[in-house]
Amino acid sequence: MANKITTTYRSEIDKNARFESRYFYNRNLLTSTFEKYGYKTINQIADLKSGSTPEHSDEKKNIDDNFFIKSADVKRYNLNENTISYVTSEIHKSRKTKLVFPNDILVSNTGKYLGFACVVPEEITESTTNQNISILKLFKEEKDFTPYFITAYLNSLFGQREIESLLTLTGQKYLNSSNFKKLRIPKVENKLIKNVSDKMQLAISKETEAMKLFEQAKSLLYKKLNVDFAKIEKQKYFSTSLSNFEKADLWIPLYSYPLFVNTLKEVQKKFQTVSLGSIATIKKGDETGSENYIGYIEKRKFDIPFVRTSDIVNYETDQYPDFYIPKEVYNELGQELSAGEVLFTKDGKIGMVGMITENDKTIVASGLARIKLKKEAKQYNITSEFLFLILALKEFGIYGSKRRTVVASTIPHLREERLKEIEIPILDKTSIDEITAIVKQAFELKDERKLLIREVRESIDKYFENT
Secondary structure (H helix, E strand, O other), X not given: OOOOOOOOXXXXXXXXXXXXXXXXXXXXXHHHHHHHHOEEEHHHHEEEEEOOOOOOEOOXXXXXXXXXXXXXXXXXXXXXXXXXXXXXXXXXXXXXXXXXXXXXXXXXXXXXXXOOEEEOOOOOOXXXXXXXXXXXXXXXXXXXXXXXXXXXXXXXXXXXXXXXXXXXXXXXXXXXXXXXXXXXXXXXXXXXXXXXXXXXXXXXXXXXXXXXXXXXXXXXXXXXXXXXXXXXXXXXOOOOOHHHHHHHOOOOHHHHOHHHHHHHHHHHOOOOEEEHHHHEEEEEOOOOOHHHOEEOOOOOOOOEEEEOHHHEEOOEEOOOOOEEEOHHHHHHHOOOOOOOOEEEEOEOOOOOEEEOOOOOXXXXXXXXXXXXXXXXXHHHOOOHHHHHHHHHOHHHHHHXXXXXXXXXXXXXXXXHHHHOOOEEEOOOHHHHHHHHHHHHHHHHHHHHHHHHHHXXXXXXXXXXXXX
């Protein structure tokens, strides 16, 4: 691979108090490009603000609770709707100066998610964010750029270089508001802006429709189960027998927690259940070693996305995660992921569910379990889509995994052998087929979205490569 060479004067090093070769390489590259196209800065095209962190919860507790978006929810190109938190309506009303609306741009400004950008989708109505997110709202009079193009530009390799050049180096990298206001958006051809904007908008609409279909499928599944889960008591105190612990060989209180135990009993009153291990093979992903990690900016064309537990986004694998792995390592490991495999996080935030689709080429870390149906599943008419949706319901995936999760030091961990014990209800073939069709349609939309985002990335990167 050819070396990249640039010349920097000592006076520039003294002036910027930086001694990183990449900083000056990017600085020279950016300067020549902006001189060619011209640019507008963020403060010329948008209002910039940030949020703060109030008391919030992971689950919606009241019907009038409002969305609260954390920096971990902001992914490249889309918002992770499955991890969004909530605040009470009273707290939300007290945060009027920090409101976020559909079509605003969110950019993570610190930590491991620094530089991630997405457009707020239409279904995420009035919300607020924490202080680690910068909120961009385009001025009404801004006619050169769209939220979709700016988001795509910020996520591009060129945009990431621009962000990196503006970082404040303290204990961790941080993009403060005064520097962010200086960030430049190049005045590229209107044709490129329109092309990128149209594809981004279409990609977001496909994501929105897919998420609606998942909710539709969940509602149908709850209807078919016909169990009033809300009536199952959530006891704060309970007792259990010693034999119960001995039988399971699992010495944790949650294994006997009445909510979890009684939920399964109510389902089993109406349906036959089978253990997950009897209908599917389960094996974990691989650890490649941090020495093989390649960052987002340094990645090469053929490097493979490395999916960790935090990279399950809206029921799929994040195609633009923190790290990538060399193709040679990918070939050596030979994971051979196939469309229809269900992924289930078993470390850290346990119980996040996703599925591999036709357009996925990725490698998954050891914190994820790979679940693939065996031929035995056919006798129950179980499909990958149906299994995915069952595990996506908290009454099965979350409750079943929490019963069997142990904490090693400080990190929650679910062994594959324990995951096999989760019970799966057997519905009639017609119901399974109905649910399968809806979920399949949702993942087809997600595949179409992936192709659109890929085209957006390639069009921007190639544009600047040829300048």
